[in-house]
Amino acid sequence: MRKGYFSLVLHAHLPYVRHQEAHRLEERWMYEAISETYIPLLWEIDRLQRPLGWTISISPPVVEMLADELIGERYVEHLDDTLLLIERELATELAAEERDALLFYQQRYQDLRVTFEYWGRNLNRAFRHYKEQGYLDLITCTATHGFSPHMFSEQAARAEIQTGLNCFERHYGFRPTGLWMPECAFTPGLDRIMYEEGIRYTFVDEHAVLFADPSPKHGIGAPVYSPHGVALFPRDQIISGRIWSSVIGYPGHPDYREFYRDLAYDREWDQIAEFMHPEGLRFDTGLKLHRVTGKTDEKEFYVRDWAWKRTDEHAADFAQALAAHLDEHRGQDFPPFLVTAPFDAELFGHWWFEGPDFLGKAMERFEEQGIESISPAMFLERHFQDIETVHVSMSTWGRKGYGEVWINERNDWMIRHLHQLEKRLAGQMARDRRRDPLVLKAKRQLVREYLLAVSSDWPFILDGQTTAQYAAERFREHIRRFEETERMLTEGKLTDGWLTERFNDYPFLADEDIEPDVFLTSHDYYVGAERPAEWNEAAVLLIGLGYGNGERGQAFRHFAERLAAAGENVYVLSEGESSYRHENGVHVYKTKPTGLPLVQTYNQLAALNLAFLREAQALAKGVTFRLVHNFSMESSSIAQAFAEHLDVPLVSTVHDVESERTPQGSGGLFVAIKRLEGEAIRRSDLVFVGRKELEEQLVSDYHMKLKPDVFTADIENPYARLTNLKKNG
């Protein structure tokens, strides 16, 4: 045996493109993947009949589509159609090479049909069988391949991971400890969620590890642990580049099948019309009869034997190069050198038609070269003690290595909608603690729509600008469907039938896969379910500075506490370090601006008002206020705006006015404060004055029309007049 290891990881993924109606072009993506990648890979696994050390990740959308009876049925129809097309073609006059290529496809499509039927039209059974034989390792991916680093909340990332694992477990009977993160995307903290969900390893691109901090001593020759304990296996670009690169890689060889030349485009419409879309659209038949030939548009016919033999040569070359690479790093110990080669599975077969043959043959050459092919799980079992822990920054395997593919001028409009959905899911679970079957089903449908919308495929497709309309429309559709479901739930109009119909449109994920409360924080649970409900009703919001401090602050506090003692639900918003106290029946919230200080007094007041506003907005999510009572000139803007926003009365207590505070006042600040103060007083539905004499001042300075009451902290039933006022119109 040679020292060192090789680990092949294949990730099978397509977005969920199952549609109830027939003839959706996107569903053909699935047929192509089955015909060109999934079954040919299974053929190689079956041919080799031994432990291969391969790890195959099958994403939940693919798992679900593989298990889907309708797709299975349509796939068989598709095979039959293709066989019929081949038959028709063979009946025409053809060049010998073209005929040979067609005969090859004829045999192949017959074989595909046999294999597909053998596994009962559900290839999950095949993968599961080979896994149980010990030939390969299986893992999965997050529920819909969402791009985690751009998510708004921990809950969304967790929902993707947890739901994906649940779905996989339902089909495969076990929960993998490895998980393919969509786009090999990592961001600090994602590993915490993964670890908590039972995930011990994933894959990253090589720069993730090369730029880790501290710099790992083995570079990409070994995985690293993220700070929360997930092993990150880095892609070895030198080795994998030999395979995937269309320029320097094997797939570009002239003997291999040409991907971009399909029979559909070489025939007159009349010849192929019956095999095309009923609306007259031309699409790939899958019969690609030409070979790469060279950098020319003149393509020669595909000669299967040549391609087949070429894979022998390339497999041997690859094994040799890999052996040399391992030998170069023979000096590495603890752990020994590891080459990790993660790929999109569809690269093999779909893009590089001969890829599965190559992989199978490469395994045989590895044996000759004494190269050990190992799964990451096995590698960890052997070497878990020899792995460094480092900080890995955000990275992906996409163009330029970071987030550019998933956030750019072509797709950035999507992200705010997704973030809103996350917030609303959290809000829904927080506010609505019902778990009766109908509500639970609705909540699950909400999560399902969110997950279908968050798929990284939609922004990816928009970035690439092919089938962009489909991606954009699918995205919007799930957002709209989310909102419809949410509205029906809120309005109490849901029926079981309606929800079932919704599910049937996109029967992705079983209800049991989805736990809506993954969006619920323990804090929200407390507020929604355990915090006394009467604290939320008909509350009075008192806003002002200096609560409890000095003479006025004492009076403010005394007033609030008496109000509470009289049975009012009282909230106070005052300035101070962020805090909450429930004292003498009063809910006292304090907050203040943070960050860089402002220079001008009036702007400092603006910042304070904004800080109060954020607190008030947050409180109003759970507490219904019946009035706003302002105690300080300084908080006039928020008090005014908030009362108006809630459409509740505004009450003001005035102890002094600006012309008293700065008797010789003039200039911008003086004018601004007077204007602010005056506006708040004029807009008040009820005014209290600190002393009787102020009344005249208010009338003269601010043209107050109301008859104010004199404020005392002991005032009985202070808002009675307000009710009377209202009653009298």
Add this chain to the structure above:
Amino acid sequence: MLEKIIKLKEQGLTVKQIAEKLETTEGKVKYAWSKYRKSGLQTETQKTSSRDKKSETIEKPFVRTEETMSTGQGQPMLGRDAFGMATHYEDDVIRAIVQSPTCLYVYWEISALTRKTLEAHYHASFESFRKELRIIDATLRDYGKGEVNRTYQFELPEMTNTWFVRPLTPDTTYIIEWGIQTIDGDFLPVLRSKPVDTPRDAAVTEGRFEGPVKRWQYGEAEEPEWVEVLEPYSYFDRIR
């Protein structure tokens, strides 16, 4: 329900009173009322009455139970674009997202309430404010206490709600603020993003994470000493 709301509203009842009478929430009454008013079709009253009756017989009426909380006061009516997508969410939010080691994507939204508060405070229309983004390098600093390494700001065109901020420095903690430039020269932050780290784009020689990683690994730190963007989102975050 809409018909009843219209009737009661015409009788001069407040939203709260209507909600009480109909045993529903103020939010729902407000929503229905503003929707009705927006539609601007008074004649719809008669039509909706028959439709409502029909639907009531099939659908279960909403019953407020102890397990559900009000959907909040002043629930907004959202504008829609040609595709049926909300054009705004009446939210106050700013989010910075990593595009690359040198670029952050930032989006934001300012609610009508925040606009109103600012307008009330400055006695000026929202349109008249000069809007800016402030880019704050807060690497290893406590910005809450006003500590920063450096900041810069720039003016935003009107009607902007996104920006690709570039060029930035890799391996740096940034906070982005949306705010207004006041006439007396202050920058008033209105929205503040959570901190976000730009990724590294080169191998580390003298890094800053070796110590923090060790402390976390050996259980010497309560919380990681680096930025993690995927924080739990609590809907009732500030309600205690």
